[in-house]
Amino acid sequence: MVHAGHIPDAVTGARAVPIYQTTSFVFDDAEQAAQLFELKQYGNIYTRISNPTTAVFEERIASLEGATGAVATASGMAAQLVTFLTLLQPGDEIVASSQLYGGSNTQLVHTLKKFSIGVRFVDPFRIRDWEAAITPRTKALYGETIGNPRGAILDIRRLADLAASAGIPLIVDNTMATPALCRPIEHGATLVVHSATKFIGGHGTAIGGVLLDSGKFDFSTYPSIAAPSPAYHDLRFHDTFGHYGFLVKARAETVRDTGACLSPFNAFLLIQGLETLSLRMERQTGSALRVAQYLEAHPAVAWVAYAGLPSHPDHALARKYLPKGPGAVFSFGLKARSGEDARAAGKKFIEGLQLFSHLANIGDVRSLVIHPASTTHQQLTDEDLAKGGVGPELIRLSIGLENVEDLLWDLDQALHAL
Numbered sequence: 001m002v003h004a005g006h007i008p009d010a011v012t013g014a015r016a017v018p019i020y021q022t023t024s025f026v027f028d029d030a031e032q033a034a035q036l037f038e039l040k041q042y043g044n045i046y047t048r049i050s051n052p053t054t055a056v057f058e059e060r061i062a063s064l065e066g067a068t069g070a071v072a073t074a075s076g077m078a079a080q081l082v083t084f085l086t087l088l089q090p091g092d093e094i095v096a097s098s099q100l101y102g103g104s105n106t107q108l109v110h111t112l113k114k115f116s117i118g119v120r121f122v123d124p125f126r127i128r129d130w131e132a133a134i135t136p137r138t139k140a141l142y143g144e145t146i147g148n149p150r151g152a153i154l155d156i157r158r159l160a161d162l163a164a165s166a167g168i169p170l171i172v173d174n175t176m177a178t179p180a181l182c183r184p185i186e187h188g189a190t191l192v193v194h195s196a197t198k199f200i201g202g203h204g205t206a207i208g209g210v211l212l213d214s215g216k217f218d219f220s221t222y223p224s225i226a227a228p229s230p231a232y233h234d235l236r237f238h239d240t241f242g243h244y245g246f247l248v249k250a251r252a253e254t255v256r257d258t259g260a261c262l263s264p265f266n267a268f269l270l271i272q273g274l275e276t277l278s279l280r281m282e283r284q285t286g287s288a289l290r291v292a293q294y295l296e297a298h299p300a301v302a303w304v305a306y307a308g309l310p311s312h313p314d315h316a317l318a319r320k321y322l323p324k325g326p327g328a329v330f331s332f333g334l335k336a337r338s339g340e341d342a343r344a345a346g347k348k349f350i351e352g353l354q355l356f357s358h359l360a361n362i363g364d365v366r367s368l369v370i371h372p373a374s375t376t377h378q379q380l381t382d383e384d385l386a387k388g389g390v391g392p393e394l395i396r397l398s399i400g401l402e403n404v405e406d407l408l409w410d411l412d413q414a415l416h417a418l
């Protein structure tokens with residue numbers, strides 16, 4: 001968290017990671033320039049493709065996830081899109097968990113459709129459904145370590161085995177867990193994506209993302225990585241770069257062409273976040289359990305979906321994959337009294353809170369609250385909402401670094417006012 005990917009600056013001696021706020025880098029000579037452009041030599045050309053500050057962030061997160069390398073992106077959505085556009089071709093399909101972040105759901109269904117890439121959603125618990133959904137067109141499996149917002153825990157090992165037997169990569173969005181709580185690669189995941197906007201940054205100041213490769217998947221027969229690439233003068237990324245093939249293609253081709261790069265300043269902010277990641281996760285996860293226990297015992301609360309509680313259907317999976325606790329984000333349902341609209345009760349509750357901030361984010365050092373049915377999941381139809389397990393009474397909390405007694409006080413007074 002504090003050392004990987006960086007040594008004190010050779011020129012100035014600066015101990016902290018400097019911000020290389022530059023668009024471009026001077027070539028040594030014409031020969032070196034040509035070598036860089038042909039990917040025959042590593043080095044910086046233009047910050048849309050790579051940057052020394054961003055490289056520290058990439059190496060540090062790769063070290064934390066146990067990955068072979070990483071490519072940083074402008075956002076979590078960009079990390080996913082870059083991953084999909086690097087792997088997939090028109091006509092390909094993905095099989096994905098039905099319990100995903102709302103924005104990921106929209107990206108998979110609507111944006112990938114424009115590239116003629118199809119998606120089949122399956123219940124994350126039912127491994128047989130995943131298996132049945134795989135066709136010869138399927139090129140990847142996709143799920144979240146901790147699903148949004150019902151806290152479903154992905155059975156990474158079983159899905160990794162299924163993906164391996166089908167000869168396709170398993171991609172895991174590890175945003176909600178972070179490598180401080182779970183390292184999906186240790187359980188067999190091929191690729192990991194993150195929204196670094198959340199716990200990795202932690203301070204709520206920068207949007208960013210990152211994609212990582214375990215380096216363990218055999219891409220030698222995987223069409224988009226093995227075949228000559230017309231977008232890079234017929235380079236064969238697997239033949240040329242071995243287990244870095246996917247990442248080199250993601251950077252040199254997909255980030256180059258989508259322009260979805262991380263800015264050096266945001267990379268710097270995310271590095272500040274990484275330095276305290278495990279300490280924050282430990283504290284925030286511990287407080288989340290306390291809050292979940294308090295809410296579960298409260299008469300105005302209908303249910304609490306936190307996999308750290310024995311009442312959650314995935315409690316055993318959470319203990320297996322997240323022994324330090326299943327993160328600091330969870331949801332609960334308010335008990336609707338007769339004739340009262342659950343939506344109205346949710347709104348009143350949120351407006352009664354004083355310490356929790358009402359906003360569309362998670363993973364901040366400040367505690368956050370939101371009502372997904374009227375915000376993040378608003379674009380989904382009622383049917384899709386039901387499939388994702390998001391009812392109108394559902395309130396999502398992201399527990400921050402405050403003293404937990406203060407958080408319990410705030411929830412108590414807002415529930416009392418209801």
Ligand SMILES: *Cc1c(COP(=O)(O)O)cnc(C)c1O
Nearest residue numbers: 075076077101173175195197208
């Ligand atoms: C926020 C989030 C994303 C999208 O990330 P951005 O940085 O907002 O683009 C993707 N997946 C999950 C699980 C998220 O929470």
